[in-house]
Amino acid sequence: MLDVSNLQVSYGQSQVIHNMSFTMGKEESLAVMGRNGMGKTTLFKALIGILPSEGKLMLNGQDISGMSSHQRVAAGLAYVPQGRMIFSNLSVQENIEAGLETARAKKVPSEIFDLFPVLHDMRHRKGGNLSGGQQQQLAIARALVSEPKVLLLDEPTEGIQPSIIKEIAATLNEIRAMKKIAILVSEQVLSFTMEMADRLAVIEKGSIVHEERRETADQAKIASFLAV
Amino acid sequence: MDGFTTQELMAILAMQGFAGVSFFSVLLLMALGLAIIYGQMRVINMAHGEFMVMGAYATYLCSITLGQFPGMTDYYLFLALPIAFASAFAMGYLVEWVLIRHLYHRPLDTLLATWGLALIMQQGFRSIFGAREVSVTVPGWLRGSYQPTMMIDIPLNGIAILVLTLFVTLGVWWLLFRSRWGLRVRCTTANREMSGAIGINTKRVDRMTFALGCGIAGIAGAAFTTISSTGPTSGSLYIVDTFLVVVFGGAGSLLGTIASAFSIAQAQSVMEFFMGGSMAKVLTLLTVIAILLMRPEGLVASKVRR
Numbered sequence: 001m002l003d004v005s006n007l008q009v010s011y012g013q014s015q016v017i018h019n020m021s022f023t024m025g026k027e028e029s030l031a032v033m034g035r036n037g038m039g040k041t042t043l044f045k046a047l048i049g050i051l052p053s054e055g056k057l058m059l060n061g062q063d064i065s066g067m068s069s070h071q072r073v074a075a076g077l078a079y080v081p082q083g084r085m086i087f088s089n090l091s092v093q094e095n096i097e098a099g100l101e102t103a104r105a106k107k108v109p110s111e112i113f114d115l116f117p118v119l120h121d122m123r124h125r126k127g128g129n130l131s132g133g134q135q136q137q138l139a140i141a142r143a144l145v146s147e148p149k150v151l152l153l154d155e156p157t158e159g160i161q162p163s164i165i166k167e168i169a170a171t172l173n174e175i176r177a178m179k180k181i182a183i184l185v186s187e188q189v190l191s192f193t194m195e196m197a198d199r200l201a202v203i204e205k206g207s208i209v210h211e212e213r214r215e216t217a218d219q220a221k222i223a224s225f226l227a228v
Numbered sequence: 229m230d231g232f233t234t235q236e237l238m239a240i241l242a243m244q245g246f247a248g249v250s251f252f253s254v255l256l257l258m259a260l261g262l263a264i265i266y267g268q269m270r271v272i273n274m275a276h277g278e279f280m281v282m283g284a285y286a287t288y289l290c291s292i293t294l295g296q297f298p299g300m301t302d303y304y305l306f307l308a309l310p311i312a313f314a315s316a317f318a319m320g321y322l323v324e325w326v327l328i329r330h331l332y333h334r335p336l337d338t339l340l341a342t343w344g345l346a347l348i349m350q351q352g353f354r355s356i357f358g359a360r361e362v363s364v365t366v367p368g369w370l371r372g373s374y375q376p377t378m379m380i381d382i383p384l385n386g387i388a389i390l391v392l393t394l395f396v397t398l399g400v401w402w403l404l405f406r407s408r409w410g411l412r413v414r415c416t417t418a419n420r421e422m423s424g425a426i427g428i429n430t431k432r433v434d435r436m437t438f439a440l441g442c443g444i445a446g447i448a449g450a451a452f453t454t455i456s457s458t459g460p461t462s463g464s465l466y467i468v469d470t471f472l473v474v475v476f477g478g479a480g481s482l483l484g485t486i487a488s489a490f491s492i493a494q495a496q497s498v499m500e501f502f503m504g505g506s507m508a509k510v511l512t513l514l515t516v517i518a519i520l521l522m523r524p525e526g527l528v529a530s531k532v533r534r
């Protein structure tokens with residue numbers, strides 16, 4: 001589904017991602033875990049094409065390395081950035097409709113509102129007036145309407161109440177089963193990834209240093225990587 | 229006021245007010261295009277006035293070409309308006325592709341480049357149409373005036389420009405807030421990076437936006453011909469006021485642009501009668517500066533959590 005080979009990302013002369021390679025299967029969920037400043041967000045920005053990178057990116061057999069962001073979305077990637085980045089001046093409805101750009105559907109599918117009923121109730125409200133949790137749902141809904149094959153989620157639990165984190169994990173599992181998509185998520189909350197990821201990878205200074213399946217995951221070891 | 233009866237003073241105020249409405253119409257048509265371009269791309273298009281002149285010359289060409297056919301003098305304007313829009317739109321599209329797209333994120337370079345473009349366009353107009361100002365034949369139905377009272381004369385061409393401005397403003401509102409293209413523009417204005425990351429081709433949006441802004445300036449040019457003659461440098465007369473309108477209104481705000489154009493045009497027009505053109509301009513500028521010191525974001529600013 002998604003093959004990343006020898007990915008390198010630099011800010012000027014400082015290299016942040018070093019020859020990173022990994023693959024994701026169809027409908028698989030992979031969590032990239034690591035402390036702040038280890039390169040998670042840089043990796044996601046490079047994958048969606050916001051940051052220039054070197055290396056090879058294949059999505060469903062198609063080389064997307066040289067594509068710009070909007071072309072990667074059309075190819076099947078969808079991105080939910082850290083901090084949500086919803087359009088605060090646009091209504092909830094307009095925010096979701098903005099994600100329809102590359103979709104076959106021209107109207108917001110009703111299943112989106114089935115997944116996130118609160119967004120239906122608030123569809124005429126401005127995105128900027130929603131709470132953090134509601135904005136997160138909106139950002140995921142906006143990404144989903146583009147009919148992606150792989151959903152990229154950068155720290156979806158950041159700034160979210162602990163009581164809602166479990167709900168987000170359940171919703172993501174539901175989305176994966178319903179839409180039959182792969183999910184790549186970056187996280188620092190181990191309990192969250194243990195709820196929704198098939199595999200866990202740890203990133204340190206721009207390289208993947210540890211990887212294992214959830215069923216056999218050594219949680220103490222992963223937690224030691226996340227400790228400050 | 230010495231020398232005027234109250235009735236005369238009221239009539240003068242009404243007529244100056246309406247002169248201000250005509251000025252407001254041209255200013256708003258100019259500012260709409262500039263506000264869309266600046267609001268989305270942060271490009272200060274110093275050649276915006278020249279796109280207006282382009283529309284004016286297109287109208288002039290329509291006037292002399294269609295004026296040769298009997299009976300067409302009264303109707304050429306209906307053909308001239310779309311032609312003025314289309315010619316300025318096409319030129320804007322070309323300019324964005326050849327020049328502007330290479331200079332995004334370099335505001336000073338864009339300023340210099342569009343100023344250079346303005347000079348090139350002015351010279352181009354001079355070479356093609358000559359240095360002397362040209363005038364169109366104003367259609368018969370736009371001549372004369374409407375007299376609501378014995379003392380008040382409201383020119384018909386002013387009313388026509390106001391109606392045109394209303395239609396164009398409604399059109400821009402519809403495009404920005406009710407069309408798919410408008411949604412793309414508003415997304416790109418809010419967050420360019422994120423817009424690309426949800427599938428919007430921001431480069432194409434930029435090109436179309438720049439072209440549309442220039443096209444609206446072309447319509448302003450067509451309207452301008454009915455109230456004044458056109459010369460190669462006519463655009464530079466309006467460009468400072470237009471920038472003032474955009475900054476004062478709050479960049480990228482349609483409502484702010486309308487309110488700003490109306491208040492600046494009315495203030496200048498009414499004050500002009502009592503203290504002369506230069507003093508009226510100085511006083512307007514000082515007032516705008518004072519208000520901007522208190523409200524740096526302009527008249528209309530968004531009130532949402534970011």
